[in-house]
Every structure is written in structure tokens, then in C-alpha cells.
Amino acid sequence: MNKLVNIRAYTIGFVGPCGRTFADLTDMxxxxxxxxxxxxxxxxxSASLAVARPKIxxxxxxxxxxxxxDAIIDDLLDLRRYLPKLPxxxxxSQFxxxxxxLTRVSICDCSLKAPLTCESVDYAITQSRVNNMVWVKKNIEPLKQVEPKSDEGGKFDLHLFASIGVATVAGMLAGLICLLETRSWLYATGAYILAGQVSIWSLILLAVLKSKTAFNLRPDAKNRSTLFGTKK
Structure with a gap:
């Protein structure tokens, strides 16, 4: 059997039964x-590998x-999500x-046709790392860049203060108009409170609905129709 030419030794994980693939890969x-x-x-x-020692x-x-x-596609997607930097x-044998x-980059970094050869396994060990780095840079790092910044809370507080200001002005105008019309301070106070409350809660509700709408419009990255296509 030809020897592999890896520059360094790795910790190789394998998921599957003790069959021919397991025996061949163990030797290689x-x-x-x-x-x-x-x-x-x-x-x-995902959970076991996250705390595995030594690291795979x-x-x-x-x-x-x-x-x-079909039996493992969801598990592969979860693995990709929780351990994206694992090649x-x-x-x-169906390949x-x-x-x-990057043919199947949504679920793996390389794919090998069984039965295995020393050359293909050796190259997969090297190239899977390269492809994984490309996938992480394209899909994981951009997600980190668009996460809410630390000043998002400050923006909401500013909107709240502005809402309070608008509500106060609206209440004062309503109270003044009511006072001029009814000559009653009781009615004027009631109009002031009612108009202020309606204004401030309307503005806050508008901000909340706007933020939820923006969240729901984000694109879904899971496109299952392109995960396991094979080249002819």
C-alpha cells in the first residue's frame, strides 16, 4: 500500500459502521x-466534538x-451550523x-467515491481544510459583520425619548385646545393625558412593528435543493 505524504499528523474522526470503508480508512x-x-x-x-479532547x-x-x-442530511446541516470550522x-459509492x-460546500468540504485510495484520502485531508476556510470566509464571517452593534440599544432609547417629546407636545396642544373650548381645567388635564398616552404608545408600537418586519424579511440560507447534486 502506498504511504500517505501528509506533512503533519492529524486527529481524524470517522462516523460510520465497522465495514470496508472503516477498515480502509483506518489503515490509510x-x-x-x-x-x-x-x-x-x-x-x-456537534456537542461531543465541541468538548472532545484531543480536538478532531x-x-x-x-x-x-x-x-x-436522506437519513443524515439534517444532522450534517446541524454539524455545519454548530461546528462550521470543522473540515x-x-x-x-453513489458519487x-x-x-x-466546493460542489457540496453546504454540507461538506470534499467528497470521495468509495472504495477509497490512499491518494484521494491524503488529498482530501489537505484540501478539505482549504475549502473549509473559503466557506467560512464567505458564509460565516459576513454574518458576524451584520450582527446588531452595541449601539442598537442606544438607538431605541433615542427613539423612545423622541416619542416622549412628541407625546408631550401633542398632549399640551390637546389640553390647551380643550381649555379654550370648555374653560375647564379638569377637561383640559384629561385631554392632555389622553392625547399624550395615545401618541407615545402609537410611536413605540410603530418602532416595534418596523423592527419585526425587518427581521422576518432576512433571506433563508438553507436551500436544500442544491445540497447533494452530483456531477455527471
């Missing part, structure tokens, strides 16, 4: 002293051994060929 990644860690399921994997550098997933892509390599580009 152990050739250069890589540590091999087997996990039986993708369920709860790459994760290989036996798609066929876990029941096919993931999918293995399946038409090895893919080392």
Missing part, C-alpha cells in the same frame, strides 16, 4: 501516525453506512467521482 490515516477516532452516529455529534482536525462520514444522504469529508472543489 494510521500510516503517517495520525490518530483515528470512530464515532457511531452524527446525532449529538478532520471528520470523515460514511454516507452509505449511515443509511444514505468534513463525505464518502459514498460519480471524487470531488475536491
Amino acid at each position: 490515516v494510521s500510516t503517517r501516525g495520525n490518530m483515528f477516532v470512530r464515532l457511531t452516529s452524527l446525532i449529538g455529534l 482536525d478532520r471528520l470523515f462520514v460514511d454516507v452509505d453506512g449511515l443509511g444514505g444522504i 468534513v469529508v463525505l464518502i459514498s 460519480s467521482r471524487d470531488e475536491f472543489d
Whole structure:
């Protein structure tokens, strides 16, 4: 068997049963002293890997051994969401060929056609990291940049103060008009309070509805129709 040519040793995680893929991969990644860690399921994997010691550098997933892509697609999406910086390599006999580009970047960084070869595994270990860095830069870092800034609370407070000012003016005008018409301070005070309350709550409600509308209009990044297309 040809030896792998990794520059350094990695901790390689594997999810799948103890079949041919498991045996082949164990032999291949152990050739250069890589540590091999087997996990039986993708369920709860995000939480376990987040605290795993030693830290897993790459994760290989036996798609066929876990029941096919339909059975694990949601778990792969969760893994991508909670551990976006973990390079993931999918293995399946259903792939038409090895893919080392961004073909399935929404759920993995590289995909290998089974049965495996030393050359494909070695290159996937290297290229999956490169592709993962590209995906993180394009999809994760922009999300951090558009998160609400620390001054968002100050903007809302400013709007609240402005609302109070407008309500106060509206109440004073209503009270003055009522006083001139009725010559009664009691009616004038009531008009002042009523107009002020209506004005301030109307303005606050308008601000809340505006913020909720903006939140609901944000695009949904999960497009399942393009997650597992294969090249002919």
C-alpha cells in the first residue's frame, strides 16, 4: 500500500459502521501516525466534538453506512451550523467521482467515491481544510459583520425619548385646545393625558412593528435543493 505524504499528523474522526470503508480508512490515516477516532452516529455529534479532547482536525462520514444522504442530511446541516470550522469529508459509492472543489460546500468540504485510495484520502485531508476556510470566509464571517452593534440599544432609547417629546407636545396642544373650548381645567388635564398616552404608545408600537418586519424579511440560507447534486 502506498504511504500517505501528509506533512503533519492529524486527529481524524470517522462516523460510520465497522465495514470496508472503516477498515480502509483506518489503515490509510494510521500510516503517517495520525490518530483515528470512530464515532457511531452524527446525532449529538456537534456537542461531543465541541468538548472532545484531543480536538478532531478532520471528520470523515460514511454516507452509505449511515443509511444514505436522506437519513443524515439534517444532522450534517446541524454539524455545519454548530461546528462550521470543522473540515468534513463525505464518502459514498453513489458519487460519480471524487470531488475536491466546493460542489457540496453546504454540507461538506470534499467528497470521495468509495472504495477509497490512499491518494484521494491524503488529498482530501489537505484540501478539505482549504475549502473549509473559503466557506467560512464567505458564509460565516459576513454574518458576524451584520450582527446588531452595541449601539442598537442606544438607538431605541433615542427613539423612545423622541416619542416622549412628541407625546408631550401633542398632549399640551390637546389640553390647551380643550381649555379654550370648555374653560375647564379638569377637561383640559384629561385631554392632555389622553392625547399624550395615545401618541407615545402609537410611536413605540410603530418602532416595534418596523423592527419585526425587518427581521422576518432576512433571506433563508438553507436551500436544500442544491445540497447533494452530483456531477455527471
